[in-house]
Amino acid sequence: MNNKQFDKIKNGKGFIAALDQSGGSTPKALAAYGVPEDSYSGEDEMFDLVHQMRTRIITSPAFNSDHILGAILFEQTMDREIEGKYTADYLADKGIVPFLKVDKGLAEKENGVQLMKPINNLDETLRRANERNIFGTKMRSVIHEPNSSGIKAVVEQQFEVGKRIIASNLIPIIEPEVNIQSEDKEKSEEILRDEIIKHLNDLSEGENVMLKLTIPTKANAYKELIEHPRVVRVVALSGGYSRAEANEKLKENDGLIASFSRALSADLNANQSEEEFNTALKNAVDSIYDASVNKK
Template sequence: MDKAAMTARIADGRGFIAALDQSGGSTPKALEGYGIAEGSWSTDEEMYALIHQMRARIITSPSFTGDKVVGAILFERTLDGQAAGKPVPHALHDRGVVPFLKIDKGLQPEADGVQLMKPIPGLGDLLDRARGLGVFGTKERSVVNLANKNGIDAIVRQQFEVAREVLAHGLVPIIEPEVNIKSPERGAADVLLRDGLHEALDGLTGDDQVMLKLSLPETPGLYDTLVDHPRVLHVVALSGGYHRAEACAELARNRGVIASFSRALLEDLHVDMGEDAFDRALSEAIEEIYQASVHKAVDPA
């Protein structure tokens, strides 16, 4: 797929984006959920090899195709690995799945109720390498814990600074300012974030478009105006700690938003499953998330 084909695929949004980008801090938990206990590896390299095997198994499973999975977000080490005997982005292209790359390096300590991204050294070189491998876009995550306007403004400002560099390298950024769904100020934080994103989107120039990856809002439909914004290619939602059934129920209440789930996608998969059982469990998860992404329990009026 060339960039125009990938853009059309994401804009159409008939499916969802699989988040296969667990990184250093979240990898042990992801492996534990897959049935590989912490202590089953001696070095980080062995740990990353195990998580790559899991991801490659998912990507090459018969049910993981562009019919219902329109995109997949990769960790940098997955970008450099192989699936089906070829670079992972190429394997995704073969299945009609648009590849994205997680580029952030984790979070800074909390200040003003938020956690900004750590600096991203060598970002330009990474973006060039990703584009050369056929990657369409990037994802960069920060976290909102409280409804602090100064903190949320700082997150939006930082996210769009990175986004502009991504756009300059010919890639499409997924901006991910995650609102903690356990925050005691969640609803107010959702509103402040929505308003800050609107202002930043209005400041984009030329024909630039971005994507937004947001927590499912406390008030369904709160992000409708972001869904409709001409600078937004698509809005996707993270599961944010919800189990799949609950995440899908919340997703279905938000018009125009498709999933970008990680744990909610993988929660029934286990390392000891045979290939048929593994693909059956993955297929059931894909179907449930697909239905919530494209068929909405929302009054069209």
């Protein structure tokens, strides 16, 4: 565990960039970036193009440690290089803490939720993450309705995997997303908070987690989680809100910082000049930083 990085994530001012679109979501991410699906053939070419996109973001002067605390990477990105260095090392040299998405996607909907698919090669992935100087990991489940048994299963699975990650000397980001379109979102969030607290209270000293949650319907609904001694930081996903809307909602929640993906990269395009690209990224970074740091 890198103590300097731990202190930055726990106490630093800024937000965490999510650059972890994986196989299933990559075509959508590329299309949004102005690279249509008919302009490449096969997975290899697709992943080369998305790495070029991520490289352009990460090497931009707008992507800096004054505003960005950490970045979440896709597994392939961890094994690729930027300017001759492994991506995590390049980020660390910029003062940005590297995280890795480790889940393998979502299972079918059951009991109002989608659990994670089994992560069959988790131990091997965690071993490689340590080799590549990754600080922590992220894994996502989704809650669609306030079904107590479903939400309980989501949180149990997240903490079960989280403990394996802690045992590998990494910090897990536990991400039980509540779908922003879900019926009675606020009720789901109440059940989720209570379930998470039970599991946090069972962690021993030295077992620390981060939480990545949908911005709650009721402002400061996650105050107890943010203040819990076993929680390093609570970050928020944009979840399909526009950047402006996500930022406005984020500002209402003390101590909650952003970990946006689409809301960060929405205005970036492959056809922009360097100046246009860097300006668009800077505008996004500045507004997300402001919403993370300056509260109403």
